[in-house]
Amino acid sequence: MTTLFEDSTEIQALNDDFGPGTAVLRGYARDREAAIMDALFAVAAKSHFRHMVTPGGFRMSVAMTNCGSFGWVTDRKGYRYTAVDPETNGIWPAMPEVFMDLAREAATMAGYPNFVPDACLINRYEPGARLSLHQDKNEKDFDEPIVSVSLGLPAVFLFGGMERSDKTTQIPVGHCDILVWGGPARLRYHGVNPLKEGSHPIVGGFRFNLTFRKAA
Ligand SMILES: O=C(O)CCC(=O)C(=O)O
Numbered sequence: 001m002t003t004l005f006e007d008s009t010e011i012q013a014l015n016d017d018f019g020p021g022t023a024v025l026r027g028y029a030r031d032r033e034a035a036i037m038d039a040l041f042a043v044a045a046k047s048h049f050r051h052m053v054t055p056g057g058f059r060m061s062v063a064m065t066n067c068g069s070f071g072w073v074t075d076r077k078g079y080r081y082t083a084v085d086p087e088t089n090g091i092w093p094a095m096p097e098v099f100m101d102l103a104r105e106a107a108t109m110a111g112y113p114n115f116v117p118d119a120c121l122i123n124r125y126e127p128g129a130r131l132s133l134h135q136d137k138n139e140k141d142f143d144e145p146i147v148s149v150s151l152g153l154p155a156v157f158l159f160g161g162m163e164r165s166d167k168t169t170q171i172p173v174g175h176c177d178i179l180v181w182g183g184p185a186r187l188r189y190h191g192v193n194p195l196k197e198g199s200h201p202i203v204g205g206f207r208f209n210l211t212f213r214k215a216a
């Protein structure tokens with residue numbers, strides 16, 4: 001697939017900014033933003049956004065749902081992927097084609113042409129919601145990258161190193177920007193600063209984030 005970023009020098013330059021294995025595709029999802037938002041709300045109508053509880057008993061400020069064969073969940077028993085939504089007791093909504101195509105294209109642009117996600121975690125941030133530094137490590141194969149799509153209000157993504165205490169880089173992420181990390185960056189710590197109030201013309205007072213993974 002070729003678009004705006006056919007000029008790979010731009011991606012290369014961005015890779016250099018945040019380290020090997022990473023790419024930032026600015027505005028990459030814009031050509032299909034309406035279809036993405038429609039698909040997101042269709043998923044959320046079946047498996048609703050909910051505030052999950054961490055193993056330590058804290059209610060997450062970010063509300064979450066999932067689509068695809070597997071969904072990421074947390075409760076008092078731990079973090080894991082499930083094939084069944086514990087709220088509906090049914091399977092998670094299927095991954096919309098527009099999500100799958102976007103994730104695969106973005107991964108390919110970033111140098112991961114074989115990525116076929118089987119899970120998409122959908123995060124919903126309201127003002128004040130944040131995600132503390134963590135590694136994505138409930139997936140089976142760390143050779144598979146993570147593709148992360150930002151929608152709606154802007155946020156600051158924190159990108160750290162392999163240790164929680166490593167210094168973090170602040171990456172501003174806006175509507176339709178995509179971050180990809182894999183290879184040597186796959187287990188880097190990352191998080192999101194508390195969301196600032198605002199109103200996005202299409203998405204309103206929220207930030208959504210689609211995180212594509214190969215879970216199994
Ligand atoms: O919202 C984001 O940009 C990051 C989400 C994330 O790191 C996660 O869901 O594991």
Ligand SMILES: [Fe+2]
Nearest residue numbers: 134135136190
């Ligand atoms: Fe993450």
